Amino acid sequence: MTGNPWTRVASSLKYATPWFSVREDEVIRPDGEVGTYSVVSVGRLAVGVLPLWSDGSLTLVGQFRYPVDEYSWEIPEGGGDFEDDPLDTARRELREETGLEASGWNYLGRVHTSNCFLDEVCHLYLATGLTQGVAAPGPDEVLQTWRVPFRKAVAMAVDGRITDAISIAAIFRLLQRAPRLATPARQAARR
């Protein structure tokens, strides 16, 4: 009962950019009727990187997100070719957006961002053993970085100061694996 109840009969490309394309599939729906399913297909594999310092703080990246018309504080995110190792993409995006290099990498699993019409998959990573280098954002990226205690990032993800679903998922998964990161005692030890 968990198999694919949809049958694709035909598919045609309707629109394409370097970042995504739209295809229109002629399908036989689960109820047996003929229908159309339009899918936004992301041409790249997405990654999100949670850069955690040894003192329990986290580096967030801030940028104005044009599609939602809001400023957004997030973990470093980006995309790479499907042929590339997602970890290499994660290393590169972390370096470009924040200048950070990490010696430790842990996989935090994947998420689907909007599975009703978008095929995007985002792989999440925890990056540790951080050292600061020089950032090299793209020409259309105006980024700020902000180092916050992990427990503050948790509060922001919960109270809505962070709205980016990828960041929220990464913060949640790390918190569940390392709950002590968010305790006051941990923060007290920083001072």
Added chain:
Amino acid sequence: MTGNPWTRVASSLKYATPWFSVREDEVIRPDGEVGTYSVVSVGRLAVGVLPLWSDGSLTLVGQFRYPVDEYSWEIPEGGGDFEDDPLDTARRELREETGLEASGWNYLGRVHTSNCFLDEVCHLYLATGLTQGVAAPGPDEVLQTWRVPFRKAVAMAVDGRITDAISIAAIFRLLQRAPRLATPARQAARR
């Protein structure tokens, strides 16, 4: 430094379905250069509903998600007109997908699902005081429901059995507001 560094010069509709459209904006980028920003615009306001029973269990909905080619366990989700009260949309989607009616509603904030090229905003709700009625899914929806202890849903969201970012965000936000829901003692009280 958190204002909009992009200027829209022109906008043209490139593709439209009842669920989303694609527009191509001619923009002046943050670096002053002329560029193109393609945005997937969701024609509806998205909602996600976390239906919590008085025994601390949660009703999940399972369906095959065609765009990502995977079966997905999620909280009930859907969309409504922008003019509608999102809470009314949440009530309707919960009823249609699960047959549940709720007497208590709490807002869990909003998330952006993929803010790099998609304008989708999803409003999250906690639904309590549940009573079971009859579900009425759409003709193209083949749904299963599954009632699981909240702590199991938390584990699924963390270990990747749940990949849907909206569901993960809702489960995280409820857990942080009501951590006792996930304790073994709470679950023991069910037996």
